[in-house]
Amino acid sequence: MVGLLQRSWWVIVLRGLSAIVLALLIMLWPGRTLLVLIVLFGIYTLVDGFLTLISAARHKSPGRERRWLVFEGLMGVIAGILTLVIPDISAQFILILLAIWAITTGVAEIRSAVHLRREIDGEWLLGLGGVVSVLFGLLLLVSGGDPLVVVVLLSGYALIFGVLLLALAVRLRWAARTNSSATNPMP
Template identity: 50%
Template sequence: MPLSALVQGAAKHWWLVVLRGVFAIAFGALAWLWPGVTVLVLVLLWGIYALADGIVALITAFRWRDSGKPLWPLILMGLVGIAAGIVAFAAPGITAIVLLLFIAAWAVIIGVLQILTAIRLRQEIDNEWLLGLAGLVSLLFGILMIVRPGAGALAVVWIISLYAIFFGVLLVMLGFRLKGLRAA
């Protein structure tokens, strides 16, 4: 079956998905290795991740094409990520619960947008599930953090780091799957 222009563009720029995954894994690993970090350091570390992820998502959106147009869910993901990173730098003194709710809202929005993107890709690629699963993980993580905002600071750091690592691994897997499509 011939690949659509959207899938061809995604396969051509597979490395951008892998790069997003690597950023997520790096953020998760650093947060796991430094569980006693202060809220300020966590805010700044997460801000760097959100900003980098947003920039890469925007680049990806304008390189992948759907009927000649950039992929709008990725544009929204990029803008949300950049905005989240800017807010993290502009207000680093926020409390742990506000940070948690901020990250939770970001994860819910990103999760929904990734699920929408996965649905669009599923129409083009048989049995595509990695991006949808990453979106579901983001959505569930965000909902969990909204429901239980008073969790201990150490537990929150570990949950955030595990989420970021798992999310990153899924994106890396998706990126290499897209790379395989390029050869097909």
């Protein structure tokens, strides 16, 4: 799993940057309707799902970790597609769908972080990202669809999660370089 994450550090960077872009769009368009913001979040979940599936495709072994990545990626793709394809369903249903996506993604990230504990420093960033995702999902469920609350939740989640992913990617890239120089010392 560590090897996969180290090889896919750039995918994690893209996921983090897309989350930060989402946060900035929400903050720069505070007067937009709730539906527009939810559609933006749907685009984000679709992109994030595809990037996670790319990570899963790069995973060489067909083990449990790959299945979790595929599950996480498919949840993002499904949530994104449903949000974008069925825009006339209620905003409350879309919020529930996105909350379920956030909770399942968070559980997958926490699970991955637990498995990484023995293998890499910085796994806590992935675990914290998972906790943030689960909390975001739970808060969405109890928000009642209040537009102001949803805007704050969406932008706050996207910004925090994006920063955590970027920090994790930097740690993974550094660990990959350290491992590479340790196994291939200069003559």
